[in-house]
Amino acid sequence: MKVVVIGDTLVNSQTLIEAVNEMKLGGTIEEIESFEWYSDLTKDQFQEHILAIERGGPEAVEIPAGIIEALSNADYLFAHYAPISRKMIEAGQRLKLIGTCRGGLENVNLEAIKEKEIPLVHVIRNAEPVADFTIGLMYAETRNIARAHCAIQQGKWEKSFSNDSYKTTLANLTVGIVGVGYIGKQVIERLNGLKVSVIAYDPFVDRERLAADGLNVTLKENLTDLFKEADIISLHMRVTPETKQMINKKYINLMKPSAYIINTARADILCKEDLVDALRNKKIAGAAMDVSWTEPIPTDDPLLKLENVTLTTHIAGDTVDAIPRSPFLLKKVVNDYMEKGYSDMLIKIE
Structure with a gap:
């Protein structure tokens, strides 16, 4: 099976890869292809892209180059803040599960996921x-x-x-x-x-x-x-x-x-x-x-x-370990879902 991960400034792709390697996805992971979404920026610089995606959603921002081709034969997609757009979802004809590990879902095209009937696991990292x-x-x-x-x-x-x-x-x-x-x-x-x-x-x-x-x-x-x-x-x-x-x-x-x-x-x-x-x-x-x-x-x-x-100044989730370690919380929830077939973190899109 193939897994695609997308890192960013706050959660790097290597941490996502480490978490994926601990996931029980029901088979052998043959390939993990990683992408970056503005991972080279400082936290202050990255804030501009956070605001853009929260205000306009996944269709209002650029997606990583090459991601469409990579998703064409991918089985799983895991990301933090990166956009999961309609174009990406439609490209993922084999996708069995999508997982994110941030506070909200503004970066995900929920309507497209509903149409494709792809399970979405959303871990509130903080x-x-x-x-x-x-x-x-x-x-x-x-x-x-x-x-x-x-x-x-x-x-x-x-x-x-x-x-x-x-x-x-x-x-x-x-x-x-x-x-x-x-x-x-x-x-x-x-x-x-x-x-x-x-x-x-x-x-x-x-x-x-x-x-x-x-x-x-x-x-x-x-x-x-x-x-x-x-x-x-x-x-x-x-x-x-x-x-x-x-x-x-x-x-x-x-x-x-x-x-x-x-x-x-x-x-x-x-x-x-x-x-x-x-x-x-x-x-x-x-x-x-x-x-x-x-x-x-x-x-x-x-x-x-x-x-x-x-x-207070929107600091409720701001601790030194909540965001960088969020992929391992995602791993725990994915494993629970794969074992039981359900999860509190499985998003029900009405």
Whole structure:
């Protein structure tokens, strides 16, 4: 069999090759052909191409030279940030599986994969760091950690905050998880360890699999119930046409005045105007977000004038080992899929 890998500045092709050699693909790997997608750039230079693919998708950027010919007789394709375009997918007449190991799927033409009925395994390379960070934001916002520090730097010794009448320990709160994918499950696992009550909503989740994974969570039939009941709502969905601005005033207005929103997923899940209105008018207690609708946040952004929001600079997944070692996480998931015939990381394209 033949495997094609595509490296880039953040994940080199040699690491992908090492991971492929540990994959149990059901036969002998006769050839691994590697390609590079701007691997010679610095991280700062590579950022330009990251933004291009996130804004325009795989058809808006150049694909590696020679990749079309290589895919014509390839059985597997593995990449990190490189584009997986329609032209590439259509060239891969023998492809049995495609695997990626980055946070989102903006670099993949999902419609073409659906048409060709090629299984797509997507590993969220920084799931554990993001899950850790999500819990950190819950503490930071509900207990005013960041804003107390900021006040001290400004020469103030603040002891009173806008959420004073709601402050309590995390164990006294119910956390609502929206989206029980890989990261959502990691957050639930951590909350279980902290003995925090967890409810969740995800129309695609398998209840039996959750139980088999040992996760203690109550699934809700709809978002309405979750937003009414939760004290903290943590968002963990992908941005799709169906989820874009899905969390708007329809649901925000259902929240308790003591409740919080946490977002370490994508900003476009939330309707910014409705969130700002709720925070400004104290309809909810607060919000904490690692993502923004424009990055960097403009200096005149209304969020910067609010006293009940914690903002960070899209760093939830930024650890020294998460990205470079992501092919080995992909290896683990591919092996699980090859053995069982299914995986939590197998993308269901509706």
